[in-house]
Amino acid sequence: MKRKEADKNTCDGLLKKEMRVRPIQHGTVIDHITAGQALNVLKILGISGTTTAVVSVAMNVPSAVLERKDIVKIEDRELKEQEVDRVSLIAPDATINIIRDFEVIDKHRVELPEQLEGVMKCDNPNCISNTSEPVISKFTVNKKPVELRCIYCDHVISQGIAEHLI
Amino acid sequence: MLRHIISMKDFSRDEIDIILKRAKDFEPIARGQKSSLLSGKILATLFYEPSTRTRLSFETAMKRLGGEVIDLGSIEKSSVAKGETLADTIRVIGNYADAIVLRHPREGAARMAAQFSNVPILNAGDGAGHHPTQTLLDLYTIMRESSLLNLRIAIVGDLKYGRTVHSLAYALSMYHADMTLISPKQLQMPDVIKKDLKKQGASISETTNIEDVLGDIEVLYVTRIQKERFPDPAEYQKVAGIYRVTEELLKKARNNLIIMHPLPRLDEIDPAVDRTKYARYFEQSFYGVPVRMALLAMAMELA
Numbered sequence: 001m002k003r004k005e006a007d008k009n010t011c012d013g014l015l016k017k018e019m020r021v022r023p024i025q026h027g028t029v030i031d032h033i034t035a036g037q038a039l040n041v042l043k044i045l046g047i048s049g050t051t052t053a054v055v056s057v058a059m060n061v062p063s064a065v066l067e068r069k070d071i072v073k074i075e076d077r078e079l080k081e082q083e084v085d086r087v088s089l090i091a092p093d094a095t096i097n098i099i100r101d102f103e104v105i106d107k108h109r110v111e112l113p114e115q116l117e118g119v120m121k122c123d124n125p126n127c128i129s130n131t132s133e134p135v136i137s138k139f140t141v142n143k144k145p146v147e148l149r150c151i152y153c154d155h156v157i158s159q160g161i162a163e164h165l166i
Numbered sequence: 167m168l169r170h171i172i173s174m175k176d177f178s179r180d181e182i183d184i185i186l187k188r189a190k191d192f193e194p195i196a197r198g199q200k201s202s203l204l205s206g207k208i209l210a211t212l213f214y215e216p217s218t219r220t221r222l223s224f225e226t227a228m229k230r231l232g233g234e235v236i237d238l239g240s241i242e243k244s245s246v247a248k249g250e251t252l253a254d255t256i257r258v259i260g261n262y263a264d265a266i267v268l269r270h271p272r273e274g275a276a277r278m279a280a281q282f283s284n285v286p287i288l289n290a291g292d293g294a295g296h297h298p299t300q301t302l303l304d305l306y307t308i309m310r311e312s313s314l315l316n317l318r319i320a321i322v323g324d325l326k327y328g329r330t331v332h333s334l335a336y337a338l339s340m341y342h343a344d345m346t347l348i349s350p351k352q353l354q355m356p357d358v359i360k361k362d363l364k365k366q367g368a369s370i371s372e373t374t375n376i377e378d379v380l381g382d383i384e385v386l387y388v389t390r391i392q393k394e395r396f397p398d399p400a401e402y403q404k405v406a407g408i409y410r411v412t413e414e415l416l417k418k419a420r421n422n423l424i425i426m427h428p429l430p431r432l433d434e435i436d437p438a439v440d441r442t443k444y445a446r447y448f449e450q451s452f453y454g455v456p457v458r459m460a461l462l463a464m465a466m467e468l469a
Contacts, residue, residue: 126293128274133251135278152274153295154173156358 027075029097035060037090038070040162044086053077086119088112090162112143120164124155169465170280170287173296174333179340188460189306195230196455204233207466210263212238214270220290223454224267253282260285265465286465294329301333303457307450311424312384317343320379322409323389325355330428332359339368346379347372350405380418388427388434412436426450
């Protein structure tokens, strides 16, 4: 009974439409991910097979806004803004819902950060960041259109961004 | 704060003007007048790629200012051959010297070196990336031999791989120069660089033929088509020797035209042109000394 009430008041929009994956009690729901990008979203968040968290992935779910979308739910982990903002590289329409006790306590859209560190690989093979030197890749971000400029070699990545994820 | 010299993008127009003015003050010293400005200072030169004029003009500049130079020597005999990272080499050499001049085959090497260095890094070329000291000496040559005001300049040759021209075009856009880029189609300036220049407000046009513009420019900047930058030797063969500046061609030139070249040249400027009033490339190579003096002074006086 308690549970039902929670459903009614809270992550209602999400839950009603998406009973394919059960609602979560605590954690983060990333909604409105560009269809087909859910696995890249996990990659960009550093969630791999070794993660112990319960992770649910729904792909190509019908959506009023996007026609098709992906959804990722991560239980018992509240992702921080700077962690999720990088998601916007591959899923600019994604929304982040932080859930506590089945309630959405925070909801916001992802926003591209000014700088990206260690997320992408520079696609200039001759860049110093692609060597055994002790440096991590770093890019300055142009938002519209999305362009990443390597701070080391000035090379610009504007297409196939998901392919450059580390 | 350390003043590294990595890319022209790190300089404002005002800063460039200050450096050019300072270089002018150093010219008598570059010609042999005694100075002890950098006496007691040590410059380390780390050249991971061959260089003649850049290395020697840095050494000359340092020595004529009363300073000393230490040298990494041949890469094969150094710790680099043992697999030491650039980051480690820089941290070690930074304990010996007051500034480091670095040339490296990888793009971004100087920017990275600056992160690890406790002394100023002067970028003397990073792969196909930046070569700011060359650009500054090019600007200085134009200032001394022509004028940076209302300048109309044509840049000829390899505009795709040539690192000097990217930096130069960027700097010239700060002076609102009217630039014509002359190259075969396959060696045109990359779009991303043209886009950057246009964002800066640069005025750029493109052509494949020198004669088209020769009567309308004050500076003809000729570059070598660099074999070593071509991933495919067949691509190089297609364009090698495509441009050649001759006395005959120069009949169409304005009276006050000057011809520049970062050197070394192959056959893009006929040796007969050396004797004409237009040639300035040997003066240009001399100007590397006062300009590098200004940069060394700027880097080391603060250190």
